Amino acid sequence: MSGENRIGDTILEVKNISLSFGGVKALTDISFDIKEGEVRAIIGPNGAGKSSMLNVINGFYHPQQGEVWFRGKKRVAMKPYQVARQGVARTFQNIALFKGMSTLDNLMTGRITHMKTNLFWQSIWAGPAAKEELEHRERVEHIIDFLGIQAIRKTPVGRLPYGMQKRVELGRALAAEPKLLLLDEPMAGMNQEEKEDMSRFILDVNDEFGTTITLIEHDIGVVMDLSDRIVVLDYGCKLADGTPDVVRNDQDVINAYLGVSHD
Amino acid sequence: MSPLFLNALEVIVNGLMAGIMYSLVALGFVLIFKASGIFNYAQGVTALFAALTLVGFQTGQVPFAHLINTIFGTKIHHWGDGFNTILAIILTMLVMILFAWLLEKIVLKHMVNQAPIILFMTTIGLAYFMEGFGDLMWGADIKTMDVGLPSGGSLWLEDFTKGWAASGTEYYGMYIDVLDVWAAGIAILLVVALTLFSQYTKTGRALRAVADDHQAALTVGISLRTIWIIVWSLSGFVALVAGIMWGSKSGVQFSLSLIALKALPVLILGGFTSIPGAIIGGLIIGVGEKLFEYSVGGLLGGATENWFAYVLALAFLMFRPQGLFGEKIIERV
Amino acid sequence: MFYRESGDFKTSYAEDQQSFPIKFDRYAIWILLGFAFFVVPFFINDYWEKSVLVPFLVWSMAALGLNILTGYCGQVSLGTGGFMAVGAYSCYKLMIAFPGMNIFIVVIIAGLITALVGIAFGLPSLRIKGFYLAVATLASQFFLIWMFNKIPWFYNYSASGMITAPERTMFGIAISGPSAPSWATYLFCLTLVTIFAFIARNLTRGRIGRAWKAIHDMDIAAEIIGIPPLQAKLSAFAISSFYIGMAGAMLFGVYLGSAEPGEAFGINVSFLVLFMVIVGGLGSILGSFLGAAFLILIPVLMKNIMVGGFGWPADLAAHLELVFIGGLIMFFLVVEPHGLAQLWRITKEKLRLWPFPH
Numbered sequence: 001m002s003g004e005n006r007i008g009d010t011i012l013e014v015k016n017i018s019l020s021f022g023g024v025k026a027l028t029d030i031s032f033d034i035k036e037g038e039v040r041a042i043i044g045p046n047g048a049g050k051s052s053m054l055n056v057i058n059g060f061y062h063p064q065q066g067e068v069w070f071r072g073k074k075r076v077a078m079k080p081y082q083v084a085r086q087g088v089a090r091t092f093q094n095i096a097l098f099k100g101m102s103t104l105d106n107l108m109t110g111r112i113t114h115m116k117t118n119l120f121w122q123s124i125w126a127g128p129a130a131k132e133e134l135e136h137r138e139r140v141e142h143i144i145d146f147l148g149i150q151a152i153r154k155t156p157v158g159r160l161p162y163g164m165q166k167r168v169e170l171g172r173a174l175a176a177e178p179k180l181l182l183l184d185e186p187m188a189g190m191n192q193e194e195k196e197d198m199s200r201f202i203l204d205v206n207d208e209f210g211t212t213i214t215l216i217e218h219d220i221g222v223v224m225d226l227s228d229r230i231v232v233l234d235y236g237c238k239l240a241d242g243t244p245d246v247v248r249n250d251q252d253v254i255n256a257y258l259g260v261s262h263d
Numbered sequence: 264m265s266p267l268f269l270n271a272l273e274v275i276v277n278g279l280m281a282g283i284m285y286s287l288v289a290l291g292f293v294l295i296f297k298a299s300g301i302f303n304y305a306q307g308v309t310a311l312f313a314a315l316t317l318v319g320f321q322t323g324q325v326p327f328a329h330l331i332n333t334i335f336g337t338k339i340h341h342w343g344d345g346f347n348t349i350l351a352i353i354l355t356m357l358v359m360i361l362f363a364w365l366l367e368k369i370v371l372k373h374m375v376n377q378a379p380i381i382l383f384m385t386t387i388g389l390a391y392f393m394e395g396f397g398d399l400m401w402g403a404d405i406k407t408m409d410v411g412l413p414s415g416g417s418l419w420l421e422d423f424t425k426g427w428a429a430s431g432t433e434y435y436g437m438y439i440d441v442l443d444v445w446a447a448g449i450a451i452l453l454v455v456a457l458t459l460f461s462q463y464t465k466t467g468r469a470l471r472a473v474a475d476d477h478q479a480a481l482t483v484g485i486s487l488r489t490i491w492i493i494v495w496s497l498s499g500f501v502a503l504v505a506g507i508m509w510g511s512k513s514g515v516q517f518s519l520s521l522i523a524l525k526a527l528p529v530l531i532l533g534g535f536t537s538i539p540g541a542i543i544g545g546l547i548i549g550v551g552e553k554l555f556e557y558s559v560g561g562l563l564g565g566a567t568e569n570w571f572a573y574v575l576a577l578a579f580l581m582f583r584p585q586g587l588f589g590e591k592i593i594e595r596v
Numbered sequence: 597m598f599y600r601e602s603g604d605f606k607t608s609y610a611e612d613q614q615s616f617p618i619k620f621d622r623y624a625i626w627i628l629l630g631f632a633f634f635v636v637p638f639f640i641n642d643y644w645e646k647s648v649l650v651p652f653l654v655w656s657m658a659a660l661g662l663n664i665l666t667g668y669c670g671q672v673s674l675g676t677g678g679f680m681a682v683g684a685y686s687c688y689k690l691m692i693a694f695p696g697m698n699i700f701i702v703v704i705i706a707g708l709i710t711a712l713v714g715i716a717f718g719l720p721s722l723r724i725k726g727f728y729l730a731v732a733t734l735a736s737q738f739f740l741i742w743m744f745n746k747i748p749w750f751y752n753y754s755a756s757g758m759i760t761a762p763e764r765t766m767f768g769i770a771i772s773g774p775s776a777p778s779w780a781t782y783l784f785c786l787t788l789v790t791i792f793a794f795i796a797r798n799l800t801r802g803r804i805g806r807a808w809k810a811i812h813d814m815d816i817a818a819e820i821i822g823i824p825p826l827q828a829k830l831s832a833f834a835i836s837s838f839y840i841g842m843a844g845a846m847l848f849g850v851y852l853g854s855a856e857p858g859e860a861f862g863i864n865v866s867f868l869v870l871f872m873v874i875v876g877g878l879g880s881i882l883g884s885f886l887g888a889a890f891l892i893l894i895p896v897l898m899k900n901i902m903v904g905g906f907g908w909p910a911d912l913a914a915h916l917e918l919v920f921i922g923g924l925i926m927f928f929l930v931v932e933p934h935g936l937a938q939l940w941r942i943t944k945e946k947l948r949l950w951p952f953p954h
Contacts (some may be wrong), residue, residue: 058820060816060820079819079824080819081819081821084821085822089821092817096816096817097817098812098817098818099813100812101809101810101813105809108806109806109807109810109821112821112823115803117802117803119804119831122802122803123798124795124798125798125801125802129802133613133802133803134609134610134613138609141609176821176822302727329909329912330912333912374930377933378933379726379727381933383730384870384871384874384925385929388921388922388923388926390922391918391921392922392926393922394918394922395916395917395918395920395921395922396919398915398918399912399919403911403915524863527734531731564746564747565746566742566745566746569741570735570739573731573732573735574735574739576732577720577732577735580728580732581720584724584725584728
């Protein structure tokens with residue numbers, strides 16, 4: 001990884017988060033922080049509460065207990081779109097693209113938090129509205145170049161193969177120019193080559209745009225290579241937290257992944 | 264007891280009776296929705312069509328007489344005195360089965376995996392088609408339906424309840440149409456029969472399997488097409504029963520098909536997949552709209568039954584979007 | 597051969613974002629508009645106005661409105677008839693209250709009033725989705741029609757309970773009322789529909805349209821990437837109702853001249869407009885026009901053939917028409933669920949390659 005100076009202050013901190021659905025506890029007393037500019041991974045077995053954690057961070061679930069601090073401010077209960085406007089973008093475990101729209105439109109939709117011309121100008125497609133549309137088109141074209149998806153610009157995303165859809169989804173999240181980017185299993189179901197491509201994109205995003213990234217991933221090899229620090233969850237509890245080396249040698253983590261002998 | 268209370272009681276009882284009728288139509292919706300995920304708007308028109316066909320067989324009308332006369336300049340209308348009621352009902356049922364078979368053959372089998380809204384629109388198209396077809400076949404004039412069910416007010420009940428009012432007040436006893444009581448009885452029988460059928464027969468089990476998951480049902484060797492024909496025939500049967508009841512009550516005419524619209528709020532209350540839900544939803548709507556019309560309808564200019572059911576369903580949905588018996592929806596991403 | 601895009605290069609994003617990126621299309625649409633505006637008015641007669649052109653334009657407007665809500669934003673509404681009634685009665689009350697007002701303004705204000713009503717009835721869409729919403733919109737349909745029937749203020753206490761449009765003008769020319777000339781009502785409707793089709797196109801391809809389509813495709817994801825569902829859904833309800841309200845005002849004021857709520861704006865109207873949108877193509881401006889044309893022209897054609905041509909009785913023709921329309925809708929949904937607009941697109945794809953298909 002590149003020099004330590006790219007990592008700055010804490011951008012997001014969760015404190016003592018507990019979340020349950022009815023009687024089922026999804027998260028119990030979870031605390032960790034994410035520092036500006038780092039790649040932070042959340043790992044754990046299936047059902048450990050990783051996705052729930054992301055859902056809490058972007059305001060989709062509201063935990064019964066605990067606090068979320070974003071950029072030095074305690075967050076009051078917020079709707080997901082308000083969180084998005086603060087600069088948090090994400091991708092989804094099961095691709096959640098707008099299937100009827102083209103790649104270009106999906107990315108343009110990603111920029112929606114930055115667009116603000118009013119109904120009047122929109123309706124006549126002139127003045128500020130036309131200008132705004134062109135400006136954002138240019139930004140989006142940069143992302144299209146960055147991800148190498150020029151050829152599928154106008155293809156409806158429903159027709160794209162799985163790996164491409166994952167890439168477009170990353171593009172849509174990048175289009176929002178987020179301060180914090182949440183990736184929920186960005187490499188699930190990909191082959192080795194696609195995984196390498198995706199890893200490259202993640203590192204480049206982090207390097208070039210300085211975007212803070214939090215990702216969930218099952219491929220331990222990829223996680224160890226990519227991330228600066230790792231949180232390990234199991235059954236909704238935090239098992240370990242630290243650099244890849246620390247986590248790799250943590251006894252609790254080894255037990256959770258490999259099993260413990262009960263004798 | 265004061266006459267006011269007794270009147271309200273009468274309204275409630277009549278509301279319950281009307282509610283059972285709504286449930287009967289809603290039941291047809293639930294059957295099809297469970298088995299095929301299709302929201303069958305044509306259920307009401309199916310009831311009308313079944314009733315028209317039954318009357319046609321009973322009175323011995325020649326089908327398509329008007330069309331034939333227009334094209335060939337003939338003057339045919341009846342071919343005889345018609346069949347007796349039982350035979351006419353059996354023949355009508357055969358027609359409904361034929362219809363279900365044709366529908367599956369021509370339309371439904373092409374519609375697997377379509378979006379629900381497209382399926383819904385198809386059934387609206389079907390409703391138009393059947394309305395026109397029914398009129399073409401049997402004529403659009405209002406017909407009376409008589410299958411031998413007793414009707415009219417129950418004198419016995421009027422006498423029996425007359426004494427309930429406090430002495431010195433004017434009260435003439437409770438009015439309840441015997442036909443409604445019969446309808447209620449038949450509806451209850453039908454529900455019991457359908458429940459038994461779906462719980463304890465092989466076909467019933469296959470039906471529930473299809474309702475759960477089409478693909479999985481196919482992989483264990485259930486023929487989707489057979490099930491669909493069975494279900495549409497069943498709902499045709501339910502429509503026939505509903506058509507007989509409503510037709511005996513208020514004549515066989517176009518407005519009969521509008522009971523489908525009454526069944527929709529019932530479904531919202533009870534949920535699209537629950538048979539008990541359809542029954543309870545129907546009762547709530549029936550009693551609710553009659554009581555509302557009785558208590559405040561007059562102040563608003565009357566005819567509140569046109570919209571009360573919908574507004575009630577809407578208000579209900581705002582607090583419980585999943586319906587009475589649905590499970591709480593947890594959204595995931 | 598003539599219809600192609602090769603050699604038609606785009607050198608700027610602005611050119612790439614045009615509504616009609618292919619040159620041929622651009623010329624075609626200008627010629628069509630020129631013909632509609634400058635040629636048709638000289639030849640139009642009463643029959644073409646009353647039976648074909650004006651109803652086509654009025655229903656196109658309604659279909660545009662519903663397409664915004666159902667096709668773009670994905671909220672199925674069965675309350676179109678009720679909202680058209682709001683437009684019609686607003687139009688009527690405005691005509692009576694302000695006799696001097698330009699009818700163009702009257703129609704616009706009627707649309708705005710309908711938009712407000714639409715927002716009110718759109719509120720449940722935040723909690724209710726899919727079929728449940730469709731059925732919930734029936735509440736607005738029945739409630740509104742009942743209201744216009746039962747509250748005499750709306751029909752100015754007229755004995756028949758009907759509303760009748762008085763003569764109102766634009767630039768001194770009668771647009772409504774029995775003596776309005778055919779070319780005037782036609783041009784009036786054509787102008788309105790052209791302006792608002794243009795606006796609909798712009799709205800649906802920009803920020804607002806993308807927000808609608810995002811809500812349609814996946815509402816949860818849309819909210820998470822920063823689209824407020826409340827704003828997106830209510831704006832769709834408002835703008836859709838605005839169009840539908842204008843259509844109602846035109847239907848009553850310019851086309852029918854008098855109306856009775858249950859008859860002119862009943863549940864069948866809601867279905868008719870929904871058919872237009874589905875047959876034409878969900879989420880397509882062109883589809884709204886194709887759908888309206890199809891469902892307006894077919895009955896006219898059938899009536900002409902059966903009643904005019906064969907001399908059959910009208911009621912028989914009406915029944916056959918129902919059978920035919922119902923069958924046609926089923927046929928369409930079986931063969932091409934994406935509507936006429938999709939057929940048109942496929943035809944264009946083929947034309948692009950013609951006469952060398954490989």
